[in-house]
Amino acid sequence: MLYSEKVMDHFQNPRNVGKMEDADGVGEVGNAKCGDIMKMYIKVDKGRITDVKFNTFGCGSAIATSSIATEMIKGKRIEEALQLSNKAVVEALDGLPAHKVHCSVLAEEAVKAAVKDYYDKNGIEYDREVFEKIEYEHCR
Ligand code: FES
Numbered sequence: 832m833l834y835s836e837k838v839m840d841h842f843q844n845p846r847n848v849g850k851m852e853d854a855d856g857v858g859e860v861g862n863a864k865c866g867d868i869m870k871m872y873i874k875v876d877k878g879r880i881t882d883v884k885f886n887t888f889g890c891g892s893a894i895a896t897s898s899i900a901t902e903m904i905k906g907k908r909i910e911e912a913l914q915l916s917n918k919a920v921v922e923a924l925d926g927l928p929a930h931k932v933h934c935s936v937l938a939e940e941a942v943k944a945a946v947k948d949y950y951d952k953n954g955i956e957y958d959r960e961v962f963e964k965i966e967y968e969h970c971r
Contacts (some may be wrong), residue, residue, distance in 0.1 A: 834891075835925035841895035846902055851884040856952065858944025861968040862937050867893055868968055871901075871941035873912075875949055880904050880912055885941065892927055892934035896920050900938040909946055913961060915939060940965045 834842075851857075851872035859870045867889035874882035883901040887893055900920050904912040917935040921927050927935060944965055950957045 833928055837899070837924045838892065838895045838927065841898040841924065842891045845894050845898040847884050847898065847905070848886065849884045850886060851882065854884075854945075856945040856947075856949030858941050858946070858948055859968040860937060860940040860944050861966050862889070862893070862933065863966055864933050865890070867934070867937060869893060869897060869937040869941040871897070871945040873904075873942075873945045873949060875909065878910075879908055880906065887937075889937060890931075890934055892931040893937050895924060896927070896935040896938040897941065899923050900942060904942055909949070912942055913946055915942055 851874065853874070854872035855875040856873045857870065859868065861868050868887065869889055870886045872884040873880050883905050885897045885901055887897060900915060903920070903923060904915055917939040920938050921932060921935050943962055944967060947962045
C-alpha cells in the first residue's frame with residue numbers, strides 16, 4: 832500500500848481544519864515544486880500555542896502532514912513548535928512515498944511562518960536564520 836493508515840486517516844479526517852478569526856499569528860506559504868498553498872493560524876497564550884487551525888489548497892499528503900503537525904504543536908511552547916521538522920512529521924505519519932516528502936515541507940514552513948507573524952506583530956526579537964528558507968506565498 833502506497834500510503835500508511837495514519838496518512839489515510841489524517842487525509843480523510845483532517846484535524847484542526849478551518850479559519851481562525853482571532854489568530855495571534857498567520858502564516859501562508861507556497862510549495863515551489865507544485866504551486867500548492869498552505870495557511871496556518873495559531874493562538875498564543877504566555878508563550879504557548881493554545882490553538883491551531885489550517886487551510887490548504889494542496890494535495891492529500893499536504894493535508895495529512897498539516898493535520899498531524901497541528902496536533903504535534905498544539906499545547907507546545909513556541910520554541911518547541913519551531914523545532915518541528917518535516918522529517919518528524921513524516922515519521923509521525925509512518926512515512927510518505929519519496930516523491931511526496933516535499934509536501935510535508937509545507938506543513939513545517941507554515942508553522943514557522945505563523946510563528947514569525949506572531950513575533951513580528953508583537954515586536955519579539957528572533958533569529959532570522961530560522962525563517963530564511965521559507966517560501967512565503969505573498970512574496971511570490
Ligand atoms: Fe503539492 Fe503535495 S503535491 S503539496
